[in-house]
Amino acid sequence: MILSYVRTIILYLALIISVRLMGKRQVGQMEPSEFVVTMLVANLASIPMQDEGIPLFSGLVPILTVLGVELVLAGLTLKSIFVRRLLCGKPxxxxxxxxxxxxxxxxxxxxxxxxxxxxxxxxxxxxxxxxxxxxxxxxxxxxxxxxxxRPATAAEAGIQTKKQYMPITIIEDGYVSKENLQEAGKDAAWLDRVLAQRKTSRKETLLLTVDKSDHIMWIPRGDGA
Amino acid sequence: MKRSWLGLGILAALLVLGFWVQHYSQSLHKPVVDALKKAQTAAAEEDWEQTEKLVKQAEKHWHSAMNIRSAVCDHDYLEQINEGFASLKVWRHAKDPAATAALCAELVSRIEALEEAQKLSLRNVL
Structure with missing residues (x-):
């Protein structure tokens, strides 16, 4: 049992690293080659996970090989239209x-x-x-x-729109992100002031975001708020 | 493009590793096979002292790199060879020349088949 446990952890980590290196893309938005690779990698990992008689390298080597080929082909796809057409087809x-x-x-x-x-x-x-x-x-x-x-866009309809800013998460699940606080150009004193205005604390906050226009969104923990 | 180089690096490393494993397993199996072949001759000649010495030598070589073998060879196949060595002990103690020599020959062919399975050949690829 411990053998299966250790082997599964190793193969699982290998899969995670492979998928991370392939890039973050949604399953529904995969190119054919990526879809094939994903299907292959999942199947390749499952066999040595289940069968202890198969050497670990028989699981790891094909996964790494598929990863290597995928990375090389992805680079060639970027460089060459011919390879792109060959692997991905055309619209x-x-x-x-x-x-x-x-x-x-x-x-x-x-x-x-x-x-x-x-x-x-x-x-x-x-x-x-x-x-x-x-x-x-x-x-x-x-x-x-x-x-x-088509529905008219705001520009076509001549409507003045507000500027849109990306909200920066300051508190998530009670934890303050010092990096994001700095990115938003705020400090701890500002955060304490904002929380005091809402008569709450960091621990009682589920989510607190702020954008460049100083618009603050605060969601407290618990259903009753 | 960095990732392509990484991919190329992985593929090259695996290729080198593959050849190294092939070469290393050949060098691992050779002393086992040689000792077993000599043990086969000694057993046929009923030289039990020499047979004992050679079989122990073969067994020692066989078990010396078990971790590497387990990483690359089919575990069931390795288990069969381990069982073969265990049976060899029984026949050796019984001092049966025909059975001991036959088992030595069988072990040699199994180990050579194991080595053959690691080789990069068209037959194995197909």
């Missing part, structure tokens, strides 16, 4: 000026049901209102309705 236009390009639909093996489903996900019911629909290399469908069909 395909499925709808152009309201017309479905059936040959591209066949080429990409996307059925009408799937296309309609993707469009509904983008709140589009009428295909003729779509100027372009492009099937991206990660399998997502980008939909661009005609400008007249």
């Amino acid at each position: 395909v236009i499925l709808i152009e000026n309201g017309n479905i390009l059936q040959s591209n639909l066949r080429k990409t093996r996307v059925t009408m049901d799937e296309l309609a489903g993707h469009l509904r996900e983008k709140d589009v019911l009428d295909i003729s209102s779509v100027q372009f629909a492009i099937l991206e290399t990660n399998g997502n469908l980008s939909v661009f309705p005609y400008p007249k069909e």
Whole structure:
């Protein structure tokens, strides 16, 4: 039992490091090569985890090999359009000026049901209102309705908008981030003042954020607040 | 691009490690195989003192790098060879020349097969 425990920890750590090095991307946004690598790595790790008869290196070496190949290919993908096209394919236009390009639909093996489903996900019911629909290399469908069909942006509607700032977390779960406090240009005295105004303490704070316009958001701990 | 170099480094390191393991396991197995072959001849000639000495020598070499073997070789296969050495002790004490020589030959072929399995050859790749 202890053997399985130790082996699982080693392989688990190897997986975490591999995935971290591959970069932070959502599963749904994976390129084909990344998806394959993720599937492979997960399967490669599980076999030596379960079977103690398989040497540990038989699990580690393939994972590291897959990681090495993935890193090299990712670098080549950045440098070479040819390799990028080879590994990731290229985006395909499925709808152009309201017309479905059936040959591209066949080429990409996307059925009408799937296309309609993707469009509904983008709140589009009428295909003729779509100027372009492009099937991206990660399998997502980008939909661009005609400008007249799109909701107006604030700029188009002539609406004055407020500046938007990134909130910086000062307290999370009762712990003060000194680094973020410094980044926000504040100090401990300011924090004590803010908490005193709200008649609370650091320990009683679930979340406290501040942005460049000095807008403070404070959420206390507990349901009753 | 830094990550590509890291990937290339990992692949190169694994390649070097792979060749080193292949070379090292050959050098590990050679003294075991040599001693067992001599023990086979000694057992056939019913020279039990020499057989005992050679088998112990082979066993010592076999167990000397068990951790490295366990890291790269199939554990079930290693267990079979360990059992073979245990059986060899029984036949040696029984002073059965045919059975001892046959078991020595079997162990030699198993260890050579283990070594063969580590080799980078088209057959193994396929």
